[in-house]
Amino acid sequence: MGSKFKVTSLKADRKYGIVAGDLENLMDKGCQKLQLSRKGCRVCLFEDGTEVDADYFSCLEDNCKLIILEQGQKWDGEFRYYLNKILHEYDNSNDELITTANRMLSEEIRPRKRKLLQYFVEDSTENITAENREDDQKWFEGLNSRFKTKSDYMRFSCGRRMRNYLTEGAFDEDRCSFIHSINPYGSRENRIVFSTWNLDHGIEKKRTIIPTIVDTVKPKIDDRMVEHFYSLLFTLANLKLVHIVCHKKTEHKLSCDPPKTCTGKKRKKNNLL
Template identity: 70%
Template sequence: MGSKFKVTSLNSDSQYGIVASDLKSLMNKGCQKLRLSREGCRVCLFEDGTEVDAEYFSYLKDNCKLVILEKGQKWDGEIRCCLNKILQEYDNCNDELITAASNLLSEEIKPRKRKLLQYFVEDAVENITAERREDDQKWFEGLNSRFKTKSDYMNFSCQRRMRSYLTEVKNHADKLEGDIKINYCLFVKNVERHLQQNKCNGCYFDRRENDNKRLCTPQGWFTCQGAFDEDSCSFIHSINPYGSREKRIVFSTWNLDHVIEKKRTIIPTIVNTVKQRKIDDRKVEHFYSLLFTWANLKLVHIVCHKKTEHKLSCDPPTTCKRKKRKRNNML
């Protein structure tokens, strides 16, 4: 006999009840009711946009709500649909939306819901999209006049962090003597050359950069990647330093944490490497990667920054091919 379903389309305000025993029957009847061309159409769950194929069809429950999409159309789910309706209805009442969201933030709500509301409120009241100094002068208070855009400064601030790491590595030479010190300085000079070629990796904080280079979203949102021994941040820490001067200052307290520790592990291993005179381009690249790239760096909120010993090694590559550590999933 078949199961009962409710179907609609993106261009329809109505939904229709249909009985179908398989996906083909559902598509034929649904397209007929909605007056759609059958060619190129597909079926998705109205709730979350999951596409329904012939196998998945057998698991659908009675009265399941479905949306039939025409060729080229996309559906992200019911929540997005509701949000769009709210935004359209309150297009000229932004203050009311912000007030309602702010009131919800004062109540006891789940952490993830709180974060979503914070995103909305901050994005609405802060000047996040402004980029130039003349469009958000308050954001630039206290900064050198040479910075004309927010991204220019954020790029510089990341470079400054990288240079501070380099300085710490260089200064360790003061504890060495003789040939070991000479070889150590030569090795670090080659590492520094890699860093300079990559413009001190300032791109990590620059929202103008490509997806595979920056750590933030195109709007400038950064998300904590969690402690060195965790896959993600359980507190869901996030921040947009592009939004306000206050957020820019708070972001400076976030850490670019070395998973394999710089002072306890990486620097001593470099010393041991030059002692053994095992120096080549691959080892230079290896230690550059550990010191200055996402192969070994995590962006961490101060609460998630564990100062305990990590107890991880960083042996330089041998003649065999080394495996690359995947970049963290951060946006």
């Protein structure tokens, strides 16, 4: 009698049901149904691309989905197939995909799936290929009207950053004592240096800030202490953009003493308020 299978090919737009008792019988009927030349064809699982031989055929379940590949063709599996199909539609700016993704985000879904959908929706709203201001006005919001293209602004921004990068000296200097010369087009080394932006902490984290925090919070702590240490660790207040040559790895020997804490009398007054 044989078992039932659903077969398709890379050229077919649907799956066909056939009954076969062995692999050769499946190949004959499948190729005939799909209008494929029998020579050089092989059978794989539609799910993951595993090739089916005569021994494996006997382990297949009823209604198993299979794909018959012609010589030289490859199949990476069902998930890759549907993902490629979605990406193809996405490349064609299919608004229906975005609408569906937004609808799914409004439902209760697993965090991992939600994150992927959010990336998809956010990326779909970007206008990466647009170069001119009139083609992507949102990108230019807040920028001077003299910038007509994205390239104009990026050249200006990179140039300004580069000038600061070359003139700013070490953490304890107002201006750099070195004469830095970097042409990122000149050599591989210059390209690497240009892409490596060094931010140097004036008051060092491990040597000074962390130990001071530990010593300070033992007796007591108030909001001003929290703000002080936060600014040193998580803002630009304690950072300086320096050339890699000016990034001093030696001990800076700067203090990070916290502000004086509120007196007990003042705290009592505030509590009364």
